[in-house]
Amino acid sequence: MTxxxxxxxxxxxxxxxxxxxxxxxxxxxxxxxxxxRVWMLxxxxxxxxxxxxxxxxxxxxxxxxxxxxxxxxSGAPCAAVLGVGLEHLTSSEARLREATQSEVSAQIAxxxxxxxxxxTTASTAPYVGLxxxxxxxxxxxxxxxxxGQTGASVIAGGISEALTSTxxxxxxxxxxxxxYNYFSARINRLSSVIETHALDVTEQVxxxxxxxxxxxxxxxxxIATE
Numbered sequence: 001m002t003x004x005x006x007x008x009x010x011x012x013x014x015x016x017x018x019x020x021x022x023x024x025x026x027x028x029x030x031x032x033x034x035x036x037r038v039w040m041l042x043x044x045x046x047x048x049x050x051x052x053x054x055x056x057x058x059x060x061x062x063x064x065x066x067x068x069x070x071x072x073x074s075g076a077p078c079a080a081v082l083g084v085g086l087e088h089l090t091s092s093e094a095r096l097r098e099a100t101q102s103e104v105s106a107q108i109a110x111x112x113x114x115x116x117x118x119x120t121t122a123s124t125a126p127y128v129g130l131x132x133x134x135x136x137x138x139x140x141x142x143x144x145x146x147x148g149q150t151g152a153s154v155i156a157g158g159i160s161e162a163l164t165s166t167x168x169x170x171x172x173x174x175x176x177x178x179x180y181n182y183f184s185a186r187i188n189r190l191s192s193v194i195e196t197h198a199l200d201v202t203e204q205v206x207x208x209x210x211x212x213x214x215x216x217x218x219x220x221x222x223i224a225t226e
Contacts, residue, residue: 016139019132019165026121026128027172033114034179041111041183044077045190051076052197059204077107078197085205093206100202107194111187115180122176129169136162 051074058066064086071083084103088096140159 015135016132016162016165019128019135020168022128023125023132023165023168023172026125026176030118030121030172030176030179033117037114037179037183040113041186041190043075044111047074047076048078048190048193048197052078055079055082055201056204059201059208062208064208077104077194078201080107081198081201082205085202089205089208096206097202100198100205104195104198108187108191111190115183115187118176118180118183122173122180125169125173125176126166127169129166129172132165132169133162136165 051070054074055067055070055076055078058070059082067082068086071079071086073079081100081103084099085096088099091099137159140162
C-alpha cells in the first residue's frame with residue numbers, strides 16, 4: 001500500500017488525480033444532460049405545435065370522446081392540461097382553473113429537469129480544478145524540499161501538470177454555463193407558448209361544463225349546504 005501511494009505521489013498526488021477524474025465525470029454527465037435536454041425540448045415543442053391544433057379543433061366541435069382520446073395519447077403539455085380540465089369538468093370553475101394551473105406549473109417544471117446538474121457543474125468545476133492545481137503546486141514544492149534543488153527546470157514540470165487541473169476545470173465549466181443559459185432561454189420561450197395554449201384550452205373547457213355546474217367554490221358550498 002505504501003509503495004502504491006509513493007508511486008502515485010502520495011496523498012497529494014492522489015488528490016490531484018482524483019480532481020481530474022471528478023472533472024472528467026462532470027464532463028461526461030454534462031454531455032449526457034445536454035443531449036437529453038435537446039431531445040426532450042424538441043419533442044415537447046413539436047408535440048405542442050402539432051397537437052394544439054387538434055385540441056382546438058376537437059374543442060370547437062365539442063367532441064368529448066376525441067378530446068379524451070387526445071388527452072390520453074398525446075404527450076403535449078396542452079393535452080395534459082386538457083386531460084386535467086376534463087377530469088374536473090363537473091367541479092366548480094374555480095377548482096377547474098386551479099387544477100389546470102397546477103398542471104401547467106408541473107409541465108414547466110418538467111422542462112427544467114436536469115438543468116440543476118449543469119448549474120452545479122458550471123459553478124463547481126472551476127473550484128475542483130483549482131483544488132487540483134493547489135495540490136499539484138504543493139507536490140512540486142515538496143519535491144524541492146526533498147531534493148534540495150531549485151530552479152525553473154526542477155519545478156516547471158510539476159507546476160505545468162498542476163495547472164492542467166485548472167484548465168480542465170474551466171474547460172468543463174464554460175460549456176456547462178453556455179448550455180445552461182441556452183436551455184434557460186429556450187425553456188422560457190416554450191413556457192410562454194405552453195401558458196398561452198393552456199389558458200385558451202382552460203377557457204374552452206370551462207365552456208364545456210354541464211349547465212348548473214357551480215361557477216365558484218362559494219356557490220358550490222352553498223348548493224351542497226342546501
